[in-house]
Amino acid sequence: MSIGQQVMRVEDILIIAPYSELAKDAVQLRKKTDFKFSLILSESEIPYQQQVNPSTRVVISRGGTAKSLRELLELPVVDVPVTPSDILQAISAVIKCGHKKIAVITPTNILSQTNHTLELSDEVQLIFETDVGGQIADTVKRLIQNEKVEAIIGDRVATQIALQHQVHGHLLKSGEESLLMALETATNVLRAQTRERAQIKEMQSILNVINDGVLTIDPNGIIKVNNNSAKRIFNFAEEDIVGKKYSDCFEDPRLLKVIEEKKEERNLLHTTDNGKKIVVNQIPIYIDSVFQGSVGIYQEISKIQNLELNIRKRLSDRGLIAKNTFDDFVTMNSQMKKVISEARLYAKSEGTVLIYGETGTGKELFAQSIHNASKRHKGPFVSVNCAALNENLLESELFGYVEGAFTGALKGGKSGLFELAHGGSLFLDEIGEISPQFQAKLLRVLQEKEVRRIGADRIIPIDVRIICATNKSLYDLVEDGNFREDLYYRLSTLELDLIPLRYRKEDIIPLSVSFLKTEMEREKRNLSWGDTDVFFPLLNHEWLGNAR
Structure with missing residues (x-):
């Protein structure tokens, strides 16, 4: 394929001939070659801007006419040389x-x-x-x-x-040879334009796939490129900001300072005019030590948190889910029904829940049910027994650690349960057993809503609802100086007192029948009884282990 054949449209190249002989040469050349172009004679009194087709991409002319055209048109102008x-x-x-x-x-x-x-x-x-x-x-x-x-x-x-x-x-x-050289140059310009357009289109497609907002700024502070996410984040959906000064579109002095100082700035927290919280990363572009502009990347914090939540969910595919709901409760006791009603109301709140109850009264069953009835039900449910771990182990389990934080630390570190529970609920059983030293660490996490892994210097924000349980009176522990008063009030925003089984004996037979049916299904066996009188002897037992 020759050079001329690659020029597909007549209107792509326009020859503006400053004298009639050049126009005649162009017509003869068009007959003899496969070049395609349009032609006008500059002797017309009509302004050039009105004569040029909007589809024209390259103009060819000569001498003073070419110089004038460069000032009048925003198109590349190729000179017809003089040999x-x-x-x-x-x-x-x-x-x-x-x-x-x-x-x-x-x-x-x-x-x-x-x-x-x-x-x-x-x-x-x-x-x-x-x-x-x-x-x-x-x-x-x-x-x-x-x-x-x-x-x-x-x-x-x-x-x-x-x-x-x-x-x-x-x-x-300029002879025919000169005009031919100009046409070849114009064709090369067209090729370069096509390549550039393809690269820009490809880059724009890539940028529009990215969820983060992207803006590129030239050395004069003019916005050259922006993607759809940037328009959405800054509410520029109906406005084309390309070609505008960055300072005209953004008023925050910190953002403007970053641009002016021409230095790299990462993880700058910023609130947009429409109230969105974002993280700004501004990266300057230097070529041969000369500043050529900068690239700004803008991430919505809410999207970062959702992404982190999804990652944490995938990392926590170890059964960190709440299996029970309020429908799983079996009770005939009016007081117990009242407790369940209170728990249903608590599920609609974001307050910390403190559940009192003896061993086996169903504290974790309530915790799971509250989680599943809350707006966090799609998030993880993480449970830990504080009495089963010593202080150091409990700290590493809850907060996590980085590689090399201590002897025996896993390679690559480990996420803490607070991290894994992000967006969901964390159930701290036997909360009354934690030491005063650990109480202070836990209080800080609840107040600041952020954790730091053991051995790390990076703060990790968390969004976790705390549900606690204890078989001891935290108030009495506060009175005795064994539990921090400020932590107690932080944990006891909402309280539930579970009733021991011995005080609701009307539930013993319904619970027994329910458990027996479950075991029959598990063992694939079938038992039958005439009436529930056969279960009456169970009423005489104290059931110190309660429903468990």
Whole structure:
């Protein structure tokens, strides 16, 4: 496939010919090659902006016309070059007309800046002058008056001025070869544009898949790229902020300072104008030690927490779920029904629950039921018996630890139960057994809602509802100085007192029947009885182990 065949549309390339001969050459070239382009002659009085098709991607022109087009259009403009052959042909034509002192005047985009005189012979003198200031008319007049030139070779403007002063003017034309070179250059520009568009489209697609907001800022603080997440986070959904100054879109002085200082800033907490809490990471871009702008990444804290919750859920696929609900309770006792009703109300709250009850009265059953009836029911339910672990082991289990924190620490560290319970509930059984030293650590976690693994320096925020249970009176422990008063009031926001089985004997037979049926299903055996009188002897037992 040739270069020309890759230009698919006529409107992609526009040739604006400053003189009719160039337009004729373009038409002939279009017939002989497979280049596709549109063509207009610049002699029209209609402004260029109105003549250019909106679909045009590259413009080709020459001389002063090309320079003007660069100022008027936001499109790449390719110059039709002037070859040495073109210059020699023009000089030869003027000499044949009998002129001896000849000036070649061109804009800087035809010949690079040059001002010198060349003696071809004793009779023929050439003056080359490049117009830098854009005042070709003044240059022509000066050469005619001061240098007494007999002929002017240049663009259309220069030759017209020469003729007005009765001096021979010869148009410096670009031949077919020059026009062909310009078309090849324009085609290469089109290819580069296509590659750039594809890269931008690919990058934009990638950015729009990312949940984090992304903004890129150039060295002047102008926003160059933004993704859909950034629009959503900052509520720019209906507004295009590309091309605007960063300082016009964001007023927070800390964000502006980060941009101004051109330094890396990570994990900066920020609240947007629409109330969203985000984490900002601003990364400067330096190329060869020169600042080229920066990239800002904006993460919604709520999404980070949800992601962390999902990760924790996957990590805690070890049965950290609450299996029981209020429907699992078997009771005929009016007081027990009242306790269950209270627990149902507590489930709707976020307050800490303290459950009192003897061993076997169903404290964890209540804890699980409260969790499953709460808005946290989709989160994890984590249970730990505080009396079963010594202080150091309990601390490592609840708070977790990093690798090397102590002898025997697992490689890679371990997540604590507070972390695993994030977004759910943590049941602390036998809370009255923890030491005063550990009580202080637990109080801090409840107050700050954050934990730090043993041996770590990073704080981990947590969102956990605490449900505690004890068979001791925490109030009495406070009175005796064995339990912190501030922790007691922190834990006892909502209280439940469970009734021992011996005080609700009407539940003994229903519970026995329920448990017996469960065992029959597990053992795949079938027992039958005439009536429940067969269970009456159970009523005479004290049942110190309660329902368990």
